Amino acid sequence: MTGINGAGGASNLTYLDQLKSMQDKKVQEEQKTTGQNELKQEDFLSLLTKQLAQQDPFKPVGNDQMIAQMASFATVDGISQMNDQFGSLNSAMTSSQALQASSLVGRDVLIPSATAVKGIEGGVAGMVKLPQALDNLMVRIENEQGQLIKTMDLGAKPPGEHRLDWDGMDENGNPLPEGRYQVKAAGLVGGENREFDVSTYANVNSVLLGNGDGNVMLNLAGLDSPFKLAEVLEVGQV
Structure with missing residues (x-):
C-alpha cells in the first residue's frame, strides 16, 4: 500500500x-x-x-x-x-x-469593411474618418473585378468622420446591377496621395452564437463571412 x-x-x-x-x-x-x-x-x-x-x-x-x-x-x-x-x-x-442582437435583424449596421453590397435598387452608404483636413476628398467605386465604375469629388473636408453616399449609378447615370462593390477614399496629404480606411453599411440577415468562444456573430446580406457584434461601429436608424 x-x-x-x-x-x-x-x-x-x-x-x-x-x-x-x-x-x-x-x-x-x-x-x-x-x-x-x-x-x-x-x-x-x-x-x-x-x-x-x-x-x-x-x-x-x-x-x-x-x-x-x-x-x-x-x-x-x-x-x-x-x-x-x-x-x-x-x-x-x-x-x-x-x-x-436579434433586434438588429433587418437593420443596417456600420462595419469596418470597404466592401459594400448594392441591392437591386438604390446605392450604398459608408463612412470615412479623416485624421486631418483635406482640400479634395476623392471617392472611387470599383466592381468586384477592380474596374473603376465611378469617381466622386467631395471637395474640402475637415478632420473627423464623413458620410459617403453612392446612388448606384455609373459615370453616365446608368443604374448598375446588384452585387458587391469596393468603396475607396483618398486625398492629398503633404503632397502625396493617401488612402483612408472606409466603413460601409450592411443589412443584418441573422444572428449566430459563434463557435463556443462567447462571440455573437452577425450574418450580413451579400457578405460571405459573418462579423462579430463587437466589431459593429454604428447601428442605422429604423
Whole structure:
C-alpha cells in the first residue's frame, strides 16, 4: 500500500510532491476504470488522513505545514469553482447579447469593411474618418473585378468622420446591377496621395452564437463571412 511520509521522514519528497505522485497514480487508475481525471475534495481528505496515519511519530508534520497544505488545496479548489462560475457567467452574457442582437435583424449596421453590397435598387452608404483636413476628398467605386465604375469629388473636408453616399449609378447615370462593390477614399496629404480606411453599411440577415468562444456573430446580406457584434461601429436608424 502506498503511503505519504511526513516531513523529515524516510522519503526525501515533500508532502506536495508525494500528494502529486499519488494523485498521478490515482488519475491513471481512474482513467482506466471511470475516465475521471480530477482530484476532488474527498480524495484530498482521504490522502490527508493517510498521511496523518502513516507519518513518522517522532517527526510529525507541523501545524504550520498542515495549515499551508490545506490552504493550498483550498486555493486551488476555489480557483476551480471560480472558473466554473465565470464559464456560467460567460454563457449567460452570450445568451443576453444574442437576444439583444436579434433586434438588429433587418437593420443596417456600420462595419469596418470597404466592401459594400448594392441591392437591386438604390446605392450604398459608408463612412470615412479623416485624421486631418483635406482640400479634395476623392471617392472611387470599383466592381468586384477592380474596374473603376465611378469617381466622386467631395471637395474640402475637415478632420473627423464623413458620410459617403453612392446612388448606384455609373459615370453616365446608368443604374448598375446588384452585387458587391469596393468603396475607396483618398486625398492629398503633404503632397502625396493617401488612402483612408472606409466603413460601409450592411443589412443584418441573422444572428449566430459563434463557435463556443462567447462571440455573437452577425450574418450580413451579400457578405460571405459573418462579423462579430463587437466589431459593429454604428447601428442605422429604423
